[in-house]
Amino acid sequence: MKLITHNMLTSKCLKGVMTGYPLAINATDIKVTEVDFNPEFITRVIPKLDWEVLWAAANSIGHGEGLPKTLEPKYEENEDLLKKLHRVLLEVEVEEGNLTCPESGRQFPISKGIPNMLLTEAEVQ
Amino acid sequence: MWRRYLMWFAHEHLDFRHAEMQSIISLFNIPVKFIEQPSIRKPYWIVELPSEDYVKKIASRSVLVKNCIELWSTAKTESQLHANLKNSLKNSTGTWVTGENGQGDASDTHLCPKELIEACCSPKNSFKIEVETFCKHYTLKEKVQKIESFEYLPLEGPVKLNKPDITLAYLEFYGDDPNNVPEQPYDLFFGKWIVDGQRDLIQYHSLKKRHFIGNTSMDAQLSLLMANQAQVKTGDIVLDPFVGSGSLLVSAAHFGAYVWGSDIDFMMLHGRTRPSRVGQKMRAKEESVRGNMRQYKTESSYLDVLVSDFSLPLWKQGFKFDAIITDPPYGVREPTEKIGIERDNYKLSEQHLVNHIPAKVEYGLQQLYGDLLNFAATHLEVGRRLVCWYPLVREEYQEDQLPSHPCLSLVANSEQVLSKLTARRLLTYEKVRDDGTGQTLETNGGSHNFREKYFAMGEMTRRERKERKSEEMAAYALYKMAAKRDVT
Numbered sequence A: 001m002k003l004i005t006h007n008m009l010t011s012k013c014l015k016g017v018m019t020g021y022p023l024a025i026n027a028t029d030i031k032v033t034e035v036d037f038n039p040e041f042i043t044r045v046i047p048k049l050d051w052e053v054l055w056a057a058a059n060s061i062g063h064g065e066g067l068p069k070t071l072e073p074k075y076e077e078n079e080d081l082l083k084k085l086h087r088v089l090l091e092v093e094v095e096e097g098n099l100t101c102p103e104s105g106r107q108f109p110i111s112k113g114i115p116n117m118l119l120t121e122a123e124v125q
Numbered sequence B: 001m002w003r004r005y006l007m008w009f010a011h012e013h014l015d016f017r018h019a020e021m022q023s024i025i026s027l028f029n030i031p032v033k034f035i036e037q038p039s040i041r042k043p044y045w046i047v048e049l050p051s052e053d054y055v056k057k058i059a060s061r062s063v064l065v066k067n068c069i070e071l072w073s074t075a076k077t078e079s080q081l082h083a084n085l086k087n088s089l090k091n092s093t094g095t096w097v098t099g100e101n102g103q104g105d106a107s108d109t110h111l112c113p114k115e116l117i118e119a120c121c122s123p124k125n126s127f128k129i130e131v132e133t134f135c136k137h138y139t140l141k142e143k144v145q146k147i148e149s150f151e152y153l154p155l156e157g158p159v160k161l162n163k164p165d166i167t168l169a170y171l172e173f174y175g176d177d178p179n180n181v182p183e184q185p186y187d188l189f190f191g192k193w194i195v196d197g198q199r200d201l202i203q204y205h206s207l208k209k210r211h212f213i214g215n216t217s218m219d220a221q222l223s224l225l226m227a228n229q230a231q232v233k234t235g236d237i238v239l240d241p242f243v244g245s246g247s248l249l250v251s252a253a254h255f256g257a258y259v260w261g262s263d264i265d266f267m268m269l270h271g272r273t274r275p276s277r278v279g280q281k282m283r284a285k286e287e288s289v290r291g292n293m294r295q296y297k298t299e300s301s302y303l304d305v306l307v308s309d310f311s312l313p314l315w316k317q318g319f320k321f322d323a324i325i326t327d328p329p330y331g332v333r334e335p336t337e338k339i340g341i342e343r344d345n346y347k348l349s350e351q352h353l354v355n356h357i358p359a360k361v362e363y364g365l366q367q368l369y370g371d372l373l374n375f376a377a378t379h380l381e382v383g384r385r386l387v388c389w390y391p392l393v394r395e396e397y398q399e400d401q402l403p404s405h406p407c408l409s410l411v412a413n414s415e416q417v418l419s420k421l422t423a424r425r426l427l428t429y430e431k432v433r434d435d436g437t438g439q440t441l442e443t444n445g446g447s448h449n450f451r452e453k454y455f456a457m458g459e460m461t462r463r464e465r466k467e468r469k470s471e472e473m474a475a476y477a478l479y480k481m482a483a484k485r486d487v488t
């Protein structure tokens, strides 16, 4: 699971959970894969991000270095920032671990890089 | 000067042609003048475009266009075609001279500006002439004779069959009825080949060579068509919420999209279902949606896949995709399901929980399409598209019974016939406005109940089924014949 995915994901599927966001990450295995750098794409994605959530998530898994706590205007001209973001959003991946719902504490496993957001029969009753 | 083009189409998925072309034309904002009203019974369009760039843009996307020809002349008879071409050589008006804008009655005149031909005549330009006939077959010898009839063209360059500088095309149309082929063609065309469409991509993306496929993987041509219907372009963010083996993401990524997928089937996303390929015993290690994208060198636009039940919310509020492209389950080859259990007081022991694959209850098609349209209404950017298949019993089809939503407008609706009785329709919805009211608007999930009807039809006797099968095979053979074309 990439952090761009984490930034968009909720546990709203759970009964009684209102926002289910952000999910806490507990990673036991992280890998970094190289992905082609596309500054236009990163620039387009920035307005869709919750910056604080990204910053906290990156730091919680030890990849927050160099990421500013707040986003300055004119980010599209800041190549260093776009590169850093590219790495954090698309190259760092949680292979194994889990995601925790901030409201209910329910955990969702991540295995082989794929989060499992399914509920049990009892939970959807 | 606007240029006149002949766009020659594959004789396949006829009901999708107009939709695909419209999607591409509006994606690139291309002004098109129709010189002849397009007809599904003809494998071509005659159009005018402001420049060659535009025809190349169309061809860069279309999987139904075979090739585009700069049209020099057209006529209803062979002798008139030659007369027209000869007169074109003298046409120094700098524009097309045609029967339709001269006198009121449409005479068979069609002369291109002579500059178009002259531009190809220099001794430096090697060339060849290709012959294509629709609905009639000719031997090589006959084709060579046809080519020789153009001797009078002042082409000074050498003939070169392999990669010449200029390819000229001569096309004959013998109608679309393989049982009733006339002696002489109905329409004849001559011009300069400009560009091919994307038919080669169909082979390149063929499921036969795909690493990871499932029982319901979408074939390459239709997957590419769907990406065109969705007007996918570089840098778009695309979702398939019933992703399966990811065929639709493969084609979206080909056109430059970044892709997310989700599916309820844990084993599928982990490449652990039984292999779908005949003769294959075990899934290979790299079998996954991601593996497929690696195969086509688009892994850089893979975002993630998630195991998730579409009937429940997943994405954060306010997050919007540029396109949603999907083939939901129809409940025939794979069940339409969501997590649930019909027993009361159901409880799972703790240790059971970790690797538990939950039981599923039926997810009715109406509810599913209702959820899908609602989802698109909230999670699509305004002006962007949802493209999805919708299964039907053909005789039950009524357009006003299709799924609908006040924020979505149905912009295309193409039928693919599956059997005499059943079909599926590719529905393209454009989001026309945001659901600003904050309250859920009433969605109509459509009221064709495919699953029930499909199984009710399953009641037919073996004999009926056998008869239908041979009927279908006969129809297929006819269709093959009609599609037959030859290029020398």
Ligand SMILES: C[S@@+](CC[C@H](N)C(=O)[O-])C[C@H]1O[C@@H](n2cnc3c(N)ncnc32)[C@H](O)[C@@H]1O
Pocket (backbone or CB within 6 Å): B214, B216, B217, B218, B241, B242, B243, B244, B245, B246, B247, B248, B262, B263, B264, B265, B268, B308, B309, B310, B311, B326, B327, B328, B329, B330, B334, B335, B336, B337, B338, B339, B363
């Ligand atoms: C027609 S298949 C899609 C095939 C896909 N286009 C491909 O190329 O492989 C439908 C998919 O929907 C999934 N599905 C069924 N019910 C679902 C649900 N409630 N939520 C999410 N996915 C579901 C099935 O597991 C199946 O993979």
